[in-house]
Amino acid sequence: MVWFKRDLRVHDHAPLTEAAAAGPVVALYVVEPAYWRLPDTSERQWRFVRAALADLDAALRARGVALTVCVGEAVAVLRALRASTGFTALWSHEETGNGWTYARDRAVGAFCRAERIPWHERLQAGVWRAMTDRDAWQAFHDRVLSAPSVRAPDRIVAATVRGEVTAGDDPLGLTAEPLVESQPAGRRVAIGLVESFLAGRGRDYRRGMSSPRSSAAVCSRLSPHLATGTVSAREVLRRIAAARRSLEAAPPDARPVPLTAIDALVARIHWRDHFTQKLEREPAIEHRSPHALFEAARAPTGPDDPRLRAWAAGRTGWPFVDACIRSLAATGWINFRARAMLQSIASHHLGLDWRASGAVLARLFVDYEPGIHWPQVHMQSGHTGINVPRMYNPLKQSRDQDPAGDFIRQWVPELAGCAGDAVHAPWVAGGVRGYPPPVCDATAAMRAARARLAAVYGHPDFAAIARAVYERHGSRVRPVRPVPRMREARRAAAAQLALPGVGDG
Ligand SMILES: Cc1cc2nc3c(=O)[nH]c(=O)nc-3n(C[C@H](O)[C@H](O)[C@H](O)COP(=O)(O)OP(=O)(O)OC[C@H]3O[C@@H](n4cnc5c(N)ncnc54)[C@H](O)[C@@H]3O)c2cc1C
Known part of the structure; x- marks a missing residue:
């Protein structure tokens, strides 16, 4: 069997x-x-x-x-x-x-x-x-x-299965969620994605992976295939390694993709296991924070919480944030930076329980992989205790990642008529009919979020618990810095912690 x-x-x-x-x-x-x-x-x-x-x-x-x-x-x-x-x-x-x-x-x-x-x-x-x-x-x-890939058997002798065991066409009867674009499944598709990436699609991978306008084309798009195992990570890595070896011989400007793009993709495929190992080691982090003080500070969010509903429906009033979640809802995929921003804004700006927002994102991802997802949710929510807490300014992300506002206009049609900077910040000129004002003041919300983090970082037990989290889960690849940087925390915990500056994007 x-x-x-x-x-x-x-x-x-x-x-x-x-x-x-x-x-x-x-x-x-x-x-x-x-x-x-x-x-x-x-x-x-x-x-x-x-x-x-x-x-x-x-x-x-x-x-x-x-x-x-x-x-x-x-x-x-x-x-x-x-x-x-x-x-x-x-x-x-x-x-x-x-x-x-x-x-x-x-x-x-x-x-x-x-x-x-x-x-x-x-x-x-x-x-x-x-x-x-x-x-x-x-x-x-x-x-x-x-390790070498395992050869598929040429012939398999079938055992006899008696009785009616096959499932019908629609054995679950789930309500259909039609997507405007959906990724096809299957091995040939997955191998085709690797080949097209190496043949030139990945040329601008490193520059284009974070902008929602370019990422769908330049990223590998392997995630649902790797999550369902239609192709193994090992086979993908072998194919990439073989292509890299032949490209090394070619002069740099004759290579369809730079070696740096290939190496960046390979690194990410390896990251899968780094994150999955955390959930394998400590399955409970699907439901509780890895750092006990953040778990103690966590306030549950109900399914009808108006901020959760606004965020999930793409009606926060921050156009780029809304465009990202609406695009994800419509296609089942969005790039890493947008995922990080969405989770970070839910946890920091909106003060939502990561379990509630994390489940919303999980359902929207066709590539949902618990071992990557939950550790990433923790990391982007800033409560691992061993990573730099990173907060995303919705306006800065909007101007950086979608300067002309085309992605926003595509996914937030209420703003189709906005020109210039108004598409990033429609509230400045009095707002747009049918589109909500920002759900809160972003600057004040970030300040409050930093204060919440600082209160935890300043606890006398913070560093010892962070050290234990590091022992269980921390990457050993980079030099050890078991306690992340954070200006406020340094003030709060002067004697114990040395934490200059908070990550901000
Ligand atoms: C909050 C949050 C939740 C996430 N949830 C998932 C999830 O449920 N399933 C999932 O596959 N990825 C998840 N990611 C990681 C990442 O965003 C996606 O793997 C990537 O966007 C998928 O697109 P791609 O295949 O084109 O990626 P590429 O950039 O082409 O990367 C190739 C592969 O490397 C792996 N990978 C890429 N980035 C990461 C990363 N940061 N951590 C671990 N592995 C990575 C994926 O398997 C991906 O398919 C999450 C990230 C965040 C911030």
């Missing part, structure tokens, strides 16, 4: 290759309705998965076995398949998902132990389960990602 989860591919899939070598195979995907009802999952994610399943099924059939798609709770499905097929071993990849999938995997583990079914879990990422030594993580990660 090969259980596909966030690994919807046949290439570089050790569980499939090993199982195919061991005997007849059932290739299984379980559509779990309870998962798709969680507050961090959505129909747009399911739609991408469903398209990827069709692609996986075709790849499996070409090798001799169809994908068996069952709907239900994983243990119940496995129990029924055990009865109908008599399978004797379970193969899958290790998964770092959310708390729900973690609990489900524990239940599957208990079922396998009770039934004496060996469960062979294999690594698909450089994420270390039950890590014993954070200092040794980088070497572990590098070893996993540089």
Whole structure:
């Protein structure tokens, strides 16, 4: 029994290759309705998965076995398949998902132990389960990602599955969320994205990745593919490394993409595991801050909170912020900087609980990956205790990233008639009919947010707790600075902390 989860591919899939070598195979995907009802999952994610399943099924059939798609709770499905097929071993990849999938995997583990079914879990990422030594993580990660890709089996002998087990076309009945643009799924698409990036699409990656006008074209757009595993990060990295080697021989101006762009992309693909390792190490950070003092200071936000609703609906009155979230809602993707700004503004300017805003973003992302998402939400909310707290000025971001205001006019049609700087700050000239004034004064809100941070940074236990967070999660690549900079905190905690300046963008 090969259980596909966030690994919807046949290439570089050790569980499939090993199982195919061991005997007849059932290739299984379980559509779990309870998962798709969680507050961090959505129909747009399911739609991408469903398209990827069709692609996986075709790849499996070409090798001799169809994908068996069952709907239900994983243990119940496995129990029924055990009865109908008599399978004797379970193969899958290790998964770092959310708390729900973690609990489900524990239940599957208990079922396998009770039934004496060996469960062979294999690594698909450089994420270390039950890590014993954070200092040794980088070497572990590098070893996993540089290992050779696993060859897909040429032929798979299909085991007989009796009974009606296949899911219908729409097994979940989720309300459709039509997107104005959506990324196609499938292995060929994912490989095509790598190739087009290397053939020239990524030329301006480093310069263009942060502007919403250029990022959709220059970024790799691999995220939903990596999140659902239609291609493995290891295979992507190998393809990039091979292309880089051949480009090294060419003179710089004859290269379709500069080596610096390639290296920047490679670095980001490695960051995936750095973040995911945090959630694997401490699954509770999906629900609580990694730093106990920030958790103690957290005030819950209700779903009907007017600021949360304004932010989620793209009606904060800050045009660039509204354009970013409306564009994300319409397409399912937005670049890193916009994600960081949206989360930072929710936590700092609007004082919202990161759990509420983080769930809104998670649902909007087609590429939702809990292991990246929640640690990024913590980082952009400034409460890890080990990263520089960064606040984004909505007006500065607007002028920097969308100077002509075209992106704003595209996504906030109420401002289509605004010329010049008015598109960035319509409130200055008295506002625009149908578009709200700013939800609060940005400068005063940032000042208040800094004061809230400073109160935590100034606590006598702050540094000791930050040190423990660093020991558990901190990157060992750069020289250690376990406590971030912050001017206010230095004043507040003069004796203990040395923190010059707060990150501001
Ligand atoms: C608040 C917040 C939430 C985020 N949530 C997610 C999420 O749920 N799923 C997700 O895939 N990414 C998430 N990111 C990271 C990043 O924004 C996206 O990976 C990236 O924008 C996807 O576009 P791309 O594939 O074109 O990226 P590229 O820039 O082309 O990067 C290539 C790949 O590297 C990885 N990557 C890129 N940036 C990061 C990063 N900062 N941290 C870790 N890995 C990275 C992704 O797998 C990405 O597909 C989040 C960032 C923030 C600030």
